[in-house]
Amino acid sequence: MPEFAxxxxxxxxxxxxxxxxNVDRMREERAARARQALKKLGLPAMLVTSSPxxxxxxxxxxxxxxxxxxxxxxxDGDPVMFAHAGYYHAQPSYMPWIKNWRLAxxxxxxxxxxxxxxxxxxxxxxxIKDELKQRGLAKEKLGVSGFDESALDGxxxxxxxTVDAYPVLLESSKIKTIDEVACLKTVANMCDAGWLSVIAHxxxxxxxxxxxxxxxxxxxxxxxxxxxxxMFFGATPGAVYxxxxxxxxxxxxxxxxxxxxxxxxxxxxxxxxxxxxxGRKPNDKEKDMYKKVLDRLYPAIEATKIGNTTAxxxxxxxxxxxxxxxxxAEVLTIEFGHGIGIVALxxxxxxxxxxxxxxxxxxxxxxxxxxxxxxxxxxxxGEPGYGGxxxxxxxxxxxxxxxxxxxxxGDEILVCGA
Numbered sequence: 001m002p003e004f005a006x007x008x009x010x011x012x013x014x015x016x017x018x019x020x021x022n023v024d025r026m027r028e029e030r031a032a033r034a035r036q037a038l039k040k041l042g043l044p045a046m047l048v049t050s051s052p053x054x055x056x057x058x059x060x061x062x063x064x065x066x067x068x069x070x071x072x073x074x075x076d077g078d079p080v081m082f083a084h085a086g087y088y089h090a091q092p093s094y095m096p097w098i099k100n101w102r103l104a105x106x107x108x109x110x111x112x113x114x115x116x117x118x119x120x121x122x123x124x125x126x127x128i129k130d131e132l133k134q135r136g137l138a139k140e141k142l143g144v145s146g147f148d149e150s151a152l153d154g155x156x157x158x159x160x161x162t163v164d165a166y167p168v169l170l171e172s173s174k175i176k177t178i179d180e181v182a183c184l185k186t187v188a189n190m191c192d193a194g195w196l197s198v199i200a201h202x203x204x205x206x207x208x209x210x211x212x213x214x215x216x217x218x219x220x221x222x223x224x225x226x227x228x229x230x231m232f233f234g235a236t237p238g239a240v241y242x243x244x245x246x247x248x249x250x251x252x253x254x255x256x257x258x259x260x261x262x263x264x265x266x267x268x269x270x271x272x273x274x275x276x277x278x279g280r281k282p283n284d285k286e287k288d289m290y291k292k293v294l295d296r297l298y299p300a301i302e303a304t305k306i307g308n309t310t311a312x313x314x315x316x317x318x319x320x321x322x323x324x325x326x327x328x329a330e331v332l333t334i335e336f337g338h339g340i341g342i343v344a345l346x347x348x349x350x351x352x353x354x355x356x357x358x359x360x361x362x363x364x365x366x367x368x369x370x371x372x373x374x375x376x377x378x379x380x381x382g383e384p385g386y387g388g389x390x391x392x393x394x395x396x397x398x399x400x401x402x403x404x405x406x407x408x409x410g411d412e413i414l415v416c417g418a
Contacts, residue, residue: 084104275414
């Protein structure tokens with residue numbers, strides 16, 4: 001089994017007597033990485049919306065849908081933050097590190113009507129063009145991420161040439177800084193309280209929704225920023241190949257798994273699963289299912305080291321032929337590894353980033369492992385009509401090999417409600 005990462009010893013808040021997460025350093029180093037990625041990909045600027053990605057670039061957070069706020073970020077020079085309504089008036093005093101504030105334009109997906117939308121799109125596009133003209137960049141390519149077709153059409157009508165900026169975000173965020181790793185360690189540590197809450201509250205007669213509420217409350221009590229809970233127990237739809245949770249009443253002997261994926265600290269999402277049995281010890285059949293998961297997952301983690309690629313790790317996973325399936329796409333997101341952090345696909349609450357490890361892509365298109373990457377590995381085994389088992393760990397790539405960031409036991413099925 002791979003080694004655990006050293007425990008994070010830090011204060012829960014600001015202190016001068018021990019090392020803690022340095023948020024100023026983290027913001028500065030993230031921005032520096034983004035500027036470096038822009039230059040590497042030959043772009044002088046990018047226009048980005050979606051809360052996680054704006055937050056990565058400059059520490060601004062507005063927990064709402066995309067295109068109410070956006071940032072014009074430059075390879076050289078301070079970014080321009082376009083903030084929504086009340087945020088435009090209130091946030092500058094709270095965020096003094098952001099130097100340039102502008103009022104954002106939004107058409108709220110078109111609910112204002114076509115004439116009003118056309119006016120807002122023009123104001124939005126001309127505002128971006130004006131900022132670029134002031135910096136001599138109006139004739140350069142502009143990276144864009146997270147905007148709808150109306151925004152893109154408006155930018156083009158204003159004479160701006162656009163390209164996809166999401167590869168810049170992927171490139172800049174693939175290597176985590178020391179403070180980002182500390183954030184991921186912290187959220188993994190907080191999730192330990194979630195697993196203990198499941199063990200305490202998941203018992204016969206309880207509904208999965210009621211258990212999830214207890215777990216959510218326990219997580220918020222210790223300071224998580226967001227708590228995302230789901231439970232897949234018994235022979236319910238999704239318990240084998242996850243297809244959506246349902247609120248069901250737990251029975252004695254039910255087996256199931258639970259993700260805390262998307263539970264966050266300072267924007268950094270956990271990606272973790274554990275498996276539980278209600279009220280009894282796991283039987284031989286369940287132990288055998290779980291052993292298959294361990295026999296695939298831990299070798300994949302052990303292969304996650306500098307000098308190897310994602311193909312080396314993906315070889316540890318079962319082929320779809322062995323699973324009696326026809327296409328590797330049938331197990332996409334069911335057995336794989338993926339980078340994690342704060343950057344997310346536009347509109348997604350969970351941050352997936354580089355690298356990706358699966359048999360669908362990695363064997364043909366391998367990606368190198370690099371020091372500082374954090375990869376979440378997950379695997380699932382189950383039987384329709386009976387239930388499923390699942391495990392996920394968060395793994396840091398170091399010069400000395402892979403290190404697991406989450407410390408709660410994952411090498412056995414856990415007993416809850418006993």
